[in-house]
Amino acid sequence: MSSAFTKSAARNIFYGGAVFFFLLLVGLSFDTMQTLPKRDNRENLNESAIRGKHIWETRNCIGCHTLLGEGAYFAPELGNVYTRRGPDFIKAWIQSQPTGVPGRRQMPNFNLTDAQLDDLVEFFKYTAGIDTAKWPPNIEG
Amino acid sequence: MKYQSQAVAKPYFIAAIGLFLGQILFGLIMGLQYVVGDYLFPAIPFNVARMVHTNLLIVWLLFGFMGAAYYLIPEESERELYSPKLALAMFWIFLVAGAATILGYLLVPYATLAEMTGNDILATMGREFLEQPLPTKVGIVIVALAMLFNLSMTVLKGRKTAINLVMLLGLWGLAIFFLFSFYNPANLVKDKFYWWWVVHLWVEGVWELIMGAMLAFVLIKVTGVDREVIEKWLYIIIAMALISGLIGTGHHYYWIGTPEYWQWWGSVFSAMEPIPFFMMTLFAFNMVNRRRREHPNQAAVLWALGTGVMAFLGAGVWGFLHTLAPVNFYTHGSQITAAHGHMAFYGAYAMVVLTMISYTMPILRGREANSRKAQVMEMWAFWLMTIAMVFITLFLTAAGILQIWLQRIAAEPMGFMAAQDQVALFYWMREITGLVFFTGLTLYIVSFFVKGEEARAS
Numbered sequence: 001m002s003s004a005f006t007k008s009a010a011r012n013i014f015y016g017g018a019v020f021f022f023l024l025l026v027g028l029s030f031d032t033m034q035t036l037p038k039r040d041n042r043e044n045l046n047e048s049a050i051r052g053k054h055i056w057e058t059r060n061c062i063g064c065h066t067l068l069g070e071g072a073y074f075a076p077e078l079g080n081v082y083t084r085r086g087p088d089f090i091k092a093w094i095q096s097q098p099t100g101v102p103g104r105r106q107m108p109n110f111n112l113t114d115a116q117l118d119d120l121v122e123f124f125k126y127t128a129g130i131d132t133a134k135w136p137p138n139i140e141g
Numbered sequence: 142m143k144y145q146s147q148a149v150a151k152p153y154f155i156a157a158i159g160l161f162l163g164q165i166l167f168g169l170i171m172g173l174q175y176v177v178g179d180y181l182f183p184a185i186p187f188n189v190a191r192m193v194h195t196n197l198l199i200v201w202l203l204f205g206f207m208g209a210a211y212y213l214i215p216e217e218s219e220r221e222l223y224s225p226k227l228a229l230a231m232f233w234i235f236l237v238a239g240a241a242t243i244l245g246y247l248l249v250p251y252a253t254l255a256e257m258t259g260n261d262i263l264a265t266m267g268r269e270f271l272e273q274p275l276p277t278k279v280g281i282v283i284v285a286l287a288m289l290f291n292l293s294m295t296v297l298k299g300r301k302t303a304i305n306l307v308m309l310l311g312l313w314g315l316a317i318f319f320l321f322s323f324y325n326p327a328n329l330v331k332d333k334f335y336w337w338w339v340v341h342l343w344v345e346g347v348w349e350l351i352m353g354a355m356l357a358f359v360l361i362k363v364t365g366v367d368r369e370v371i372e373k374w375l376y377i378i379i380a381m382a383l384i385s386g387l388i389g390t391g392h393h394y395y396w397i398g399t400p401e402y403w404q405w406w407g408s409v410f411s412a413m414e415p416i417p418f419f420m421m422t423l424f425a426f427n428m429v430n431r432r433r434r435e436h437p438n439q440a441a442v443l444w445a446l447g448t449g450v451m452a453f454l455g456a457g458v459w460g461f462l463h464t465l466a467p468v469n470f471y472t473h474g475s476q477i478t479a480a481h482g483h484m485a486f487y488g489a490y491a492m493v494v495l496t497m498i499s500y501t502m503p504i505l506r507g508r509e510a511n512s513r514k515a516q517v518m519e520m521w522a523f524w525l526m527t528i529a530m531v532f533i534t535l536f537l538t539a540a541g542i543l544q545i546w547l548q549r550i551a552a553e554p555m556g557f558m559a560a561q562d563q564v565a566l567f568y569w570m571r572e573i574t575g576l577v578f579f580t581g582l583t584l585y586i587v588s589f590f591v592k593g594e595e596a597r598a599s
Contacts, residue, residue, distance in 0.1 A: 005373070006373070007303070007369055007372050007373040007376065010372075010373045010376035010377045010380065011303070011376045013376070013377070013380045014376045014377075014379055014380035014383070017380045017383060017384040018380070018383040018384075018387070021383060021384055021387040021388055022383075022387055024387070024388060025387045025388055025390060028388070028391075028403075028406065029334070031400070032334065032394070032399055032400055032403075033331075035399075035400045036328075036330055036331065036398070036399070036400075039330070039398050039399070039400065040328055040329070040330035040331070040398045041398075042328055045327060045328060049327075050327040053327055053329065054264060056267065057255075057264065057266055057267025057268065057325075058251065058252045058255040058256075058260065058266065058267055059251060059252055059267070060188045060189075060192065060251045060266075060267050060272060061188075061267070062188075062267065062268060062269045063186075063187065063188025063189070063191050063192055063269075063272075064186075064187050064188045064191075066474040067329075068329075068333065068396060068397045068398070068474075069396055069397075069473040069474030070269060070333065070397070070474060071269055071474070072187070072188070072191050072269070073474065073475065073476055073478065073479055074171075074174075074175065074187050074188075074191070075187075075557070076556075076557035076558070077474060077557070098182065098183070100179075101179075102179060103177055103178055103179060104178040104179060105174070105178030105179070105187070105558070105561075106178055106179050106182040106183070106186070107186075108182075108183060108186050110252070126329070127329055130329065130330060130397075130398040131398055132396045132397065132398055133395065133396055133401050133404070135395070135396035135470060135473060136396075136473075136474075136549065137470060137471060137549040137550070138549060138554050139554075140548050140549070140554045140555065140556055140557060140560075141548075141557060
């Protein structure tokens, strides 16, 4: 780099740029929070769905599955599983794990009660209602 | 070494390498589970192996960053570390907390672990990469704050250089953004939004400051190029990193319920994110070409050049590959993400820590450089691991493209598991390449025990 461009100029670009773009990020985040009520399906985030999210977290579901595309890529996307499979299938599926088919990927059985299964399904119903800008491309996730 | 207290870096580096080995072993388990689904089930289900794999990665990189900081900050500040005892105490606390956490994952069902560790008081667990129990998260904060106090006192009382200020700023940022891991709202969109304030603002933000400082430090040492030149490069690189990377956070906000303007902000700014990484490549090669001395530690020079190139490929090129919103619509949450993640973490962060270890460890062991024989073995390890990682990334990319085609684009889309069966060949190839990586890592560890005549500057 040419000698006309000094270290202190570089330093000023760094500090100035960092502060400016951090403030811009904060500003955009503030605007996002204002916009979220229209998109994040909070009207369906009831007590049951909140309990469901807690079950989702404490069973580390994200360690195999994706949820709105984030998580592990070992097992199917579950953000839209409520739409894809429906409540009864989801519950029956969770209860019937592991399949024990030799060589196939296995999901543990978490011994969830009926009430816990209902909460989890309620959570999936809530996530399926989030406006994700039409993602995923199709129902398969 | 110039200052006695720099010696505290040594246990940090040894722990980092040990945990790195653990990370790779669990990676191999997971890789096999991708094709032999019931391997080790139910003893180690995939989610547990993955948690161990990713958490070990984070912890060993943190050990590496901390070791690097304890080494370079006294040297840059031209004084002893404020409190070597505190640094050593933090090492043991972090090691014990880290080991206990990993054992907890492996030995106790996750839901029980959550109950035992107060997750019902403040629920923070069960989110990707932030799976640590509450006491571990609090422990990370305490260890980080004690380290920052120790390092800040050292810098305050000593010489201030661009390198130690940037390193310190990066580490402060690391600690501050980690605090968002304690915020876990029930609203999933908000949860995800602020989760990225830890994950993205770490790896595509403040960690780049840490990486830049570490690379600049080693380059000054091994090339003898004027500090003014190197520090100017450092500032420009990290300026570009934050200018592109802060709003670049938006590339995670396309499909999680956030407003659609993020597709523009995220695409435009994250398309610039390769620039700082490309500059790191130029930086490393330029400085080595303009070197004023032949440093006897050629292995360290190789790592420094390697991290410049691989960070650009993994973080820059493979990041750009799927960062534009219309592309990401199809690639989001597929094996493409996994491909990028592997090469970016290895190229940028694993390799820069290994660069620092390569340069400092001989000095910490009382010599300027290792014997020629040991260095040759270390360089073999470099090539085995690096080439293996290139192929792991290529195979995962191939798997990803095929997966996306079958599951998301084809006229009659396949279900997830049906598509997985179709890409199994690539998973097998990835697993075999993983064994090559493991061989390289083994060689790397063995190279520390190779004796021979000390290499001297030519």
